Amino acid sequence: MTIDRDNMRRKDLVSGIVLMLFGAWVVYETCAKVPMKGSWGGVMNVWYVSPGLFPIFIGSILFFFGAALIAVAVRHLGFHAIRDEVRSRARAVAGSREIPEPVFRFLAVVVILAFYIYMNMPRVDFYLNSILFLVVIIHVFYLDELQVMRKLFRFYLAGSILFLVYFASGLDERIGGSIPYPADLLAILFTAVFAAYAWNLVRPRRDQVSKCRQAVLVALATPLLIGGLFKYFLLVPLPKEGLVVALMDAVYFGLF
Amino acid sequence: MIGIERLDTFFTILIGMGTQPTSLLLLFGATLLGIIFGALPGLTATLGIALLTTLTYGMGPAPAMVALLGIYVGGVYGGSYSSILINIPGTPAAAATALEGYPLACRGEAGRAIGATTTASCIGTLIGMLFMVTMTPIVSAFALQFTSFEFFLLAFFGIIISGTLSSSDLVIKGWISGFLGLFLACMGRDPLQAFPRFTFGFPQLESGLDVVAVIIGAFGIPQIIQVLGGTFCAGEARQLTKVLPSFKLMVQNSGNIVRSSLIGVGIGSVPGIGEDVAAWMSYGAAKNASKQPEKFGTGVYEGVIATETANNSCIGGAIIPLLSLGIPGSPPAAMLLGALMLHGVTPGPMLSIEHPNFILEVTAILFLASIAMWIIGIVLARQVVKVLRLPPQIFMPIVVVLCIIGSYGLGLNLFNLYVMLPVGIVAYFMTEMKYPIAPLVIGYILGPMADENLRRALMISHGSFLPMFTRPVCLLLLAVILLTILSQMGLFRWLRQRRHANRQGTE
Numbered sequence: 001m002t003i004d005r006d007n008m009r010r011k012d013l014v015s016g017i018v019l020m021l022f023g024a025w026v027v028y029e030t031c032a033k034v035p036m037k038g039s040w041g042g043v044m045n046v047w048y049v050s051p052g053l054f055p056i057f058i059g060s061i062l063f064f065f066g067a068a069l070i071a072v073a074v075r076h077l078g079f080h081a082i083r084d085e086v087r088s089r090a091r092a093v094a095g096s097r098e099i100p101e102p103v104f105r106f107l108a109v110v111v112i113l114a115f116y117i118y119m120n121m122p123r124v125d126f127y128l129n130s131i132l133f134l135v136v137i138i139h140v141f142y143l144d145e146l147q148v149m150r151k152l153f154r155f156y157l158a159g160s161i162l163f164l165v166y167f168a169s170g171l172d173e174r175i176g177g178s179i180p181y182p183a184d185l186l187a188i189l190f191t192a193v194f195a196a197y198a199w200n201l202v203r204p205r206r207d208q209v210s211k212c213r214q215a216v217l218v219a220l221a222t223p224l225l226i227g228g229l230f231k232y233f234l235l236v237p238l239p240k241e242g243l244v245v246a247l248m249d250a251v252y253f254g255l256f
Numbered sequence: 257m258i259g260i261e262r263l264d265t266f267f268t269i270l271i272g273m274g275t276q277p278t279s280l281l282l283l284f285g286a287t288l289l290g291i292i293f294g295a296l297p298g299l300t301a302t303l304g305i306a307l308l309t310t311l312t313y314g315m316g317p318a319p320a321m322v323a324l325l326g327i328y329v330g331g332v333y334g335g336s337y338s339s340i341l342i343n344i345p346g347t348p349a350a351a352a353t354a355l356e357g358y359p360l361a362c363r364g365e366a367g368r369a370i371g372a373t374t375t376a377s378c379i380g381t382l383i384g385m386l387f388m389v390t391m392t393p394i395v396s397a398f399a400l401q402f403t404s405f406e407f408f409l410l411a412f413f414g415i416i417i418s419g420t421l422s423s424s425d426l427v428i429k430g431w432i433s434g435f436l437g438l439f440l441a442c443m444g445r446d447p448l449q450a451f452p453r454f455t456f457g458f459p460q461l462e463s464g465l466d467v468v469a470v471i472i473g474a475f476g477i478p479q480i481i482q483v484l485g486g487t488f489c490a491g492e493a494r495q496l497t498k499v500l501p502s503f504k505l506m507v508q509n510s511g512n513i514v515r516s517s518l519i520g521v522g523i524g525s526v527p528g529i530g531e532d533v534a535a536w537m538s539y540g541a542a543k544n545a546s547k548q549p550e551k552f553g554t555g556v557y558e559g560v561i562a563t564e565t566a567n568n569s570c571i572g573g574a575i576i577p578l579l580s581l582g583i584p585g586s587p588p589a590a591m592l593l594g595a596l597m598l599h600g601v602t603p604g605p606m607l608s609i610e611h612p613n614f615i616l617e618v619t620a621i622l623f624l625a626s627i628a629m630w631i632i633g634i635v636l637a638r639q640v641v642k643v644l645r646l647p648p649q650i651f652m653p654i655v656v657v658l659c660i661i662g663s664y665g666l667g668l669n670l671f672n673l674y675v676m677l678p679v680g681i682v683a684y685f686m687t688e689m690k691y692p693i694a695p696l697v698i699g700y701i702l703g704p705m706a707d708e709n710l711r712r713a714l715m716i717s718h719g720s721f722l723p724m725f726t727r728p729v730c731l732l733l734l735a736v737i738l739l740t741i742l743s744q745m746g747l748f749r750w751l752r753q754r755r756h757a758n759r760q761g762t763e
Contacts, residue, residue: 008425008689008690011688011689012426012689015689015691019432026439029454030453033453034451034453035451045449046719047719048711048714048715048718048719049448049449049711049714049715050711051446051448051449051451051453052453053710053711053714054438054442054446054706054707054710054711055439055442055453055454058435058438058439058442059439061435062432062435062436062439065428065431065432065435066432068428069426069428069429069432072426072428102485102486105484105485105486106481106485108485109480109481109484109485110481110677110681113477113480113656113677114677116656116660117660117673117674117676117677118674118677121660121670121673122670126661130657130660133653133656133657134653134654134657137484137653137656138649138650138653141484141649141653142647142649142650144649214650215650218650218653218654222653222654222657223657226654226657226658226661227661229311230661230665234311234313234314234665235314236313236661236664236665236668237668238661239660239664239670239673
């Protein structure tokens with residue numbers, strides 16, 4: 001219990017510093033950019049009507065709360081704790097060879113989500129993007145073996161970096177001139193290769209192979225159900241409509 | 257006379273909804289979905305409402321409320337399934353239920369326990385509904401006298417009280433969370449002069465952050481990271497043979513039910529703290545009132561009845577400040593507020609003037625939802641518990657896709673997705689460091705109200721804070737805020753301890 005509380009106070013020390021900096025930044029940003037006096041949009045300002053009043057109030061309170069958190073942490077741990085904390089963190093960063101499992105799991109979730117949202121969402125067909133995301137994330141976490149998880153994640157990371165280079169270099173637009181939906185075709189290829197790689201990794205074990213099969217089935221069915229519901233029932237256009245949406249549109253509007 | 261007219265309107269609405277097949281289908285579907293959401297560990301009623309909100313865009317306010325209240329009632333009740341059958345609470349509100357429910361299931365009484373929780377939840381919802389329909393107009397009428405100073409202090413009070421009561425570690429963390437929410441609300445053009453604040457040159461930020469993106473990010477993403485990022489292991493579900501509602505048991509526990517309902521309504525009406533606190537408090541009260549308190553923890557029906565009555569009666573309680581003041585009483589109610597605003601209904605003192613029958617509509621929906629929940633609970637319980645076999649590593653990624661399309665669907669804006677993930681990651685770290693998330697969302701929702709009313713009040717008083725000390729409601733709110741803050745200070749605690757020691761010395 002005491003160790004838990006000590007750990008929490010150490011975290012409070014860090015969050016207190018972050019909060020103080022954040023509060024100071026809010027106040028600075030407001031003072032620098034928001035007029036406290038003068039005319040804006042035909043309205044003559046006085047300090048108490050200024051749009052900066054509320055953010056300054058919030059920033060100051062956050063700064064004060066951050067300081068209070070630090071005070072509580074220092075009172076609980078003692079001044080030496082700050083020095084020890086900095087040293088132990090520096091040592092941990094310098095000495096770590098392999099990322100610990102909880103950190104790895106966190107990073108895996110965030111990185112997969114980040115590629116799904118920031119890189120692929122505006123560029124790859126919603127269905128294909130979601131299928132790729134589901135195939136990857138379900139395989140990585142459902143197989144639930146650390147070594148397999150690490151290998152699968154590295155494979156996904158390598159593929160996604162290639163995708164990043166492909167998009168950043170402008171190749172997508174250039175190829176798109178002669179071949180329709182090049183990013184979608186690449187996403188299909190990557191999904192298939194990833195699923196095959198995962199299956200190959202766990203091939204000797206029947207229970208794991210069955211999990212791979214479930215992962216692929218869920219990944220294929222989910223976007224079709226959810227996307228179909230939004231697009232054709234609620235009439236919400238999907239974030240990126242590419243190869244599959246064009247195919248589904250052709251079928252849907254052909255039928256109805 | 258007015259009362260009879262209101263009663264007549266209520267029954268007209270109730271019969272209208274109860275005889276409309278589409279309404280009933282929507283109600284039963286949403287309640288069932290809520291029960292499934294509640295039963296699945298890691299998914300909560302709040303997230304359920306957030307996701308379903310996206311599916312109600314095309315509906316009018318009344319059908320949208322049918323769906324959202326259905327999932328709310330079902331979601332709060334559904335948590336008891338996994339508490340009883342696998343000893344893992346489906347929602348925080350059902351955590352206390354596991355203490356008695358799981359030992360009952362181990363004794364082979366899972367069906368009877370679920371029967372008891374189903375009936376208790378139904379009664380709890382109905383009692384909460386009665387309080388909601390009687391109290392909301394009274395509070396609304398009182399709030400019509402409020403001026404900008406009162407509204408600013410009310411928003412501030414909501415953040416301070418929810419921060420104070422929802423913190424599991426230092427109280428200051430709850431307040432910090434609330435103020436971070438207020439900061440998020442500052443982003444975009446300000447409500448009075450349309451001056452851009454913290455937009456960083458992004459035109460998409462000029463209208464501020466979208467409420468659904470913030471709520472899904474704050475509640476959904478941390479849950480996804482926690483379930484996938486942790487080594488979550490679901491227990492094996494206990495057998496459920498037949499769900500038996502025992503009315504004799506309910507009659508024996510009538511005192512317990514009334515007490516727990518009152519606790520639930522009371523806790524629910526306090527801004528920001530929700531069903532989980534109500535459940536724990538009523539569990540404690542039931543234990544204190546029991547003739548055999550030593551048996552608590554070994555599988556006692558009084559325990560499950562108390563917790564489930566309280567967490568469901570909390571729904572009605574949480575809706576009182578939501579509809580009368582525009583301040584959500586619990587995290588799901590915060591999401592409900594966001595949903596109502598999306599549908600063009602602005603809760604607050606003016607609600608009964610702008611939409612005279614809205615409170616009665618909500619009452620009728622709550623009534624029907626509690627009946628739907630009871631029917632589904634008794635008839636379909638054995639089918640519903642099958643979802644407990646779904647591994648979280650499968651359903652959580654599906655929830656991600658729902659979160660994505662839900663956030664995007666609002667305004668068809670990819671920027672909402674770009675906002676959702678960072679908000680979620682920050683919320684995850686906050687959760688890990690024991691900062692409660694509910695005050696963050698409440699701060700975000702109440703931010704514009706606080707900002708606008710503070711400046712408007714100062715504009716009227718020409719920069720003077722004096723009216724804050726001359727108006728009775730302001731003084732009352734100020735006193736409560738100051739007392740809440742001071743009660744957490746070292747000096748106050750020292751004085752209390754000294755007084756206690758003095759009293760013991762005299763004795």
